[in-house]
Amino acid sequence: MSVLVVRGLHKSFGGVEAVGDVSFAVAPGEMLALIGPNGAGKSTCFNMVGGQLPPDSGSVRLDGREITGLSPRAISGHGVGRTFQITATFGSMTVRENVQMALLAHHREIWRFWRPAAARHVAAAEALLAQVGLEAQAGRAAGVLAYGDLKRLELAIALGNAPRLLLMDEPTAGMAPAERVALMQLTRRIASGRGVAVLFTEHDMDVVFDVSDRILVLNRGRLIAEGDGAAIRANPAVREIYLGTGATSGGH
Amino acid sequence: MDFIIPQLLTGLAGASSLFLVAVGLTIIFGVTRIVNFSHGSLMMLGAYIGWSILTRLPRDPEWFVLGIAATVLCTAAIGVVLEVVVLRRVYRAPELFQLLATFGVVLILQDVTLWIWGPVELPLPRPRWLRGFVTILDSRFPVYDLVLIAVGPAVLGILWLVMNRTRWGTLVRAATLDREMVAALGVDQRLLFTSVFALGAGLAGLGGALSLPNASANLQIDLSVITDAFVVVVVGGLGSLAGAFVASLLIGILQAFGIVLVPQSTLVLVFLVMAVVLVFRPNGLMGRPQAEAREATLAAPVVRPAPRVLRILGAVALLLAVAAPFLAGDYYLTVLTDGAVALLFATSLHFMMGPGGMASFGHAAWFGIGAYAAGLMSQWLGAPMPLALLAAPLAAGIVAALFGWFVARLSGVYLSMLTLAFAQIVWAVSFQWVEVTGGDNGLLGLWPPGWARDPAVYYWITLALSVGVAMLLRRMLYSPYGYALRAARDSAVRAQSIGLDVQRLRIVALVVAGAAAGLSGALFSYAKGGVFPTYISIPHSVEALLMVLLGGLQTVAGPIVGALVYTGLADILVRSTDLWRLVLGAVIVLLVVAFPEGVAGAARRLWLRGREA
Numbered sequence: 001m002s003v004l005v006v007r008g009l010h011k012s013f014g015g016v017e018a019v020g021d022v023s024f025a026v027a028p029g030e031m032l033a034l035i036g037p038n039g040a041g042k043s044t045c046f047n048m049v050g051g052q053l054p055p056d057s058g059s060v061r062l063d064g065r066e067i068t069g070l071s072p073r074a075i076s077g078h079g080v081g082r083t084f085q086i087t088a089t090f091g092s093m094t095v096r097e098n099v100q101m102a103l104l105a106h107h108r109e110i111w112r113f114w115r116p117a118a119a120r121h122v123a124a125a126e127a128l129l130a131q132v133g134l135e136a137q138a139g140r141a142a143g144v145l146a147y148g149d150l151k152r153l154e155l156a157i158a159l160g161n162a163p164r165l166l167l168m169d170e171p172t173a174g175m176a177p178a179e180r181v182a183l184m185q186l187t188r189r190i191a192s193g194r195g196v197a198v199l200f201t202e203h204d205m206d207v208v209f210d211v212s213d214r215i216l217v218l219n220r221g222r223l224i225a226e227g228d229g230a231a232i233r234a235n236p237a238v239r240e241i242y243l244g245t246g247a248t249s250g251g252h
Numbered sequence: 253m254d255f256i257i258p259q260l261l262t263g264l265a266g267a268s269s270l271f272l273v274a275v276g277l278t279i280i281f282g283v284t285r286i287v288n289f290s291h292g293s294l295m296m297l298g299a300y301i302g303w304s305i306l307t308r309l310p311r312d313p314e315w316f317v318l319g320i321a322a323t324v325l326c327t328a329a330i331g332v333v334l335e336v337v338v339l340r341r342v343y344r345a346p347e348l349f350q351l352l353a354t355f356g357v358v359l360i361l362q363d364v365t366l367w368i369w370g371p372v373e374l375p376l377p378r379p380r381w382l383r384g385f386v387t388i389l390d391s392r393f394p395v396y397d398l399v400l401i402a403v404g405p406a407v408l409g410i411l412w413l414v415m416n417r418t419r420w421g422t423l424v425r426a427a428t429l430d431r432e433m434v435a436a437l438g439v440d441q442r443l444l445f446t447s448v449f450a451l452g453a454g455l456a457g458l459g460g461a462l463s464l465p466n467a468s469a470n471l472q473i474d475l476s477v478i479t480d481a482f483v484v485v486v487v488g489g490l491g492s493l494a495g496a497f498v499a500s501l502l503i504g505i506l507q508a509f510g511i512v513l514v515p516q517s518t519l520v521l522v523f524l525v526m527a528v529v530l531v532f533r534p535n536g537l538m539g540r541p542q543a544e545a546r547e548a549t550l551a552a553p554v555v556r557p558a559p560r561v562l563r564i565l566g567a568v569a570l571l572l573a574v575a576a577p578f579l580a581g582d583y584y585l586t587v588l589t590d591g592a593v594a595l596l597f598a599t600s601l602h603f604m605m606g607p608g609g610m611a612s613f614g615h616a617a618w619f620g621i622g623a624y625a626a627g628l629m630s631q632w633l634g635a636p637m638p639l640a641l642l643a644a645p646l647a648a649g650i651v652a653a654l655f656g657w658f659v660a661r662l663s664g665v666y667l668s669m670l671t672l673a674f675a676q677i678v679w680a681v682s683f684q685w686v687e688v689t690g691g692d693n694g695l696l697g698l699w700p701p702g703w704a705r706d707p708a709v710y711y712w713i714t715l716a717l718s719v720g721v722a723m724l725l726r727r728m729l730y731s732p733y734g735y736a737l738r739a740a741r742d743s744a745v746r747a748q749s750i751g752l753d754v755q756r757l758r759i760v761a762l763v764v765a766g767a768a769a770g771l772s773g774a775l776f777s778y779a780k781g782g783v784f785p786t787y788i789s790i791p792h793s794v795e796a797l798l799m800v801l802l803g804g805l806q807t808v809a810g811p812i813v814g815a816l817v818y819t820g821l822a823d824i825l826v827r828s829t830d831l832w833r834l835v836l837g838a839v840i841v842l843l844v845v846a847f848p849e850g851v852a853g854a855a856r857r858l859w860l861r862g863r864e865a
């Protein structure tokens with residue numbers, strides 16, 4: 001059974017359709033790539049699934065449960081972790097504290113007013129940081145990290161929620177090509193290891209073809225193609241969009 | 253029901269005056285993103301300057317108009333000076349420091365005005381040609397009010413033409429929508445900002461001068477007008493001309509009818525309307541969402557427990573404070589008691605403002621609610637001091653929970669303005685509800701019981717409670733809740749996506765801060781032997797802000813240092829000069845220009861320099 005099922009999502013901004021009639025599903029352990037040129041509506045889709053934006057119509061189901069239009073907080077409570085296109089982390093905390101924060105929230109320990117938080121879930125936080133390769137930076141301020149490292153931190157934070165579904169909006173922006181493949185392969189291992197469904201966007205086609213199980217192509221808010229790497233590569237409509245912009249790899 | 257037409261017309265006239273002030277405020281905000289606290293002072297100056305000019309001119313209509321025009325030019329020129337000397341230097345400072353700097357200007361202008369024109373209010377007799385009445389539907393109505401009613405729409409029309417038909421207006425509109433874009437266009441921003449400020453100041457001056465025939469030039473104009481103008485601007489939507497107009501109509505008419513229908517609670521009514529508007533339209537009637545003002549993520553340094561040396565220093569200071577009654581005379585004991593109260597007051601504000609990210613401009617409200625709760629308990633129920641001291645934080649906390657319920661969803665400037673307006677309501681209630689609160693005379697005879705009457709004993713009680721609660725708040729900041737609160741401030745999006753209830757975190761912060769401030773208010777009342785409406789005044793709220801910002805937002809020790817430094821400074825100032833407002837205002841402005849991160853913040857940066865990668 002699919003973890004995430006999206007049916008007929010629509011969203012317009014001031015009369016301009018950003019996403020129109022988008023439907024797809026993601027299975028446990030599956031890496032589903034959502035690709036498309038700038039402004040195609042990828043982030044808007046993520047935001048409707050994650051609860052940051054309410055869809056105009058359509059439905060989002062998680063493990064068969066309707067979560068359409070719920071708040072991001074409620075959706076996170078149902079086991080969705082996410083990273084943002086523009087990274088969002090806690091700047092006044094260290095890298096470790098950022099992950100501890102996620103763990104505190106996940107274990108519902110927020111409403112405690114006495115014991116210092118710094119001592120909670122230290123080992124678990126460090127394990128997560130080690131998983132994404134940030135263990136050496138655990139004590140540094142999150143605000144001073146390089147952009148690529150911030151993306152890793154976001155992944156660690158998202159994993160702190162022990163998610164069933166990971167939403168990753170451009171998780172490798174700002175990284176060197178080799179790092180990108182490494183991070184996405186790591187994500188892939190986590191996905192298959194824990195049976196997490198992963199929906200991600202990525203401008204680097206090498207990464208997309210390398211790690212995804214399946215690819216959706218979005219253009220001007222509409223799904224124009226779906227299939228595995230070979231099928232997408234051969235799809236004339238997709239070729240037109242991407243050859244038209246001259247970018248088959250390397251991102252923007 | 254025969255009061256309807258006259259009240260409506262009175263309301264419309266009031267709306268015009270409100271509009272003249274509010275529209276300047278909103279335009280200035282739109283372009284410079286500065287909330288100009290001193291805008292009411294510009295109106296006050298307009299009234300005084302107008303008085304000086306008009307009383308020297310012949311009393312014919314054409315001279316009246318000329319005199320008004322001269323006043324407008326004068327205030328516009330003052331606006332230019334203000335912008336060039338003060339505001340230009342703080343455009344890059346954090347929002348709050350800008351507000352604080354403009355409040356410094358309020359203090360300076362108050363003393364300057366007092367010094368030039370004296371304390372007596374100056375009425376302007378209505379010239380004969382304006383003394384006429386018109387009969388509308390059997391009611392006599394002053395001609396001058398009709399003139400006022402016409403001025404509002406006329407100014408709106410002219411502004412609309414300027415904004416839509418001139419290059420300058422296009423630039424102003426573009427800057428209101430997107431400041432970066434205008435910078436990119438290579439426009440001379442300095443000139444644009446200065447001219448916008450001149451326009452706003454001129455409009456405020458116009459409002460001041462036009463208010464003369466109906467009122468008088470007096471020293472209360474600045475703060476009373478700025479509160480009304482804030483309400484109008486918030487209800488209308490920051491930066492929106494039409495919004496300011498609609499909101500002035502709404503508020504003006506509401507005030508006019510409120511005075512007839514619910515004379516005791518006009519301000520409460522206005523506040524309720526504002527609350528309702530903001531609940532349904534968090535950006536005001538015609539405002540657009542504020543682009544997230546400068547992400548705090550980059551600005552905020554990591555919060556870490558204080559270094560060892562500082563802790564030792566703190567312990568030594570505490571020991572000294574405990575020993576103080578054996579060392580200091582009676583007078584200094586009073587100052588020290590004030591200092592202890594201030595410490596808690598400032599720490600409570602810091603709690604919601606620093607880690608909570610909610611800047612309050614009306615923190616004195618909680619102080620006052622606590623003070624009155626204690627005073628009323630003791631006066632009406634004969635409660636002993638310990639019970640009254642317990643009632644204070646409870647009452648303040650409960651009110652804070654109600655207030656927080658709809659304020660927690662707002663952010664930034666809207667929240668600050670709402671807290672200010674709320675404090676004004678509490679002040680108005682304490683002032684107007686004479687039967688219960690004693691009005692201006694306050695509640696008297698609130699002294700500690702025999703066992704605590706000795707100033708030294710009461711000082712120790714105050715010190716123990718203040719420091720104890722402050723330590724409690726500190727402890728809370730390092731607990732999971734404190735971390736979550738800070739997380740919500742750092743990045744609300746991220747906080748929500750890991751499942752934090754940002755709204756509830758903030759409400760609780762408000763309750764904690766309110767309760768602590770309430771306790772400090774009660775402690776203060778027993779020290780002074782009474783409760784007075786001045787506890788809730790705007791200057792008192794600003795004092796709390798000053799202490800916190802003086803100490804710096806980013807350190808837990810900041811508000812404590814700030815409170816002590818401020819209490820000491822204020823004591824010296826008040827005792828050594830009559831012009832203490834002027835000096836204090838100048839000090840504020842200088843501090844903001846020199847240390848945008850606060851004194852403790854700057855010290856910490858110097859301390860940490862070279863110690864951290």
Ligand SMILES: Nc1ncnc2c1ncn2[C@@H]1O[C@H](COP(=O)(O)OP(=O)(O)OP(=O)(O)O)[C@@H](O)[C@H]1O
Pocket residue numbers: 013017018036037038039040041042043044045085
């Ligand atoms: N809050 C918003 N208000 C108005 N328009 C928006 C908003 N968010 C997105 N849009 C518009 O919707 C369309 C889709 O935007 P979206 O951010 O989803 O694209 P994207 O595929 O993520 O692009 P990119 O690759 O650049 O991240 C764009 O035309 C964008 O301008």
Ligand SMILES: [Mg+2]
Pocket residue numbers: 042043044085169
């Ligand atoms: Mg995007």
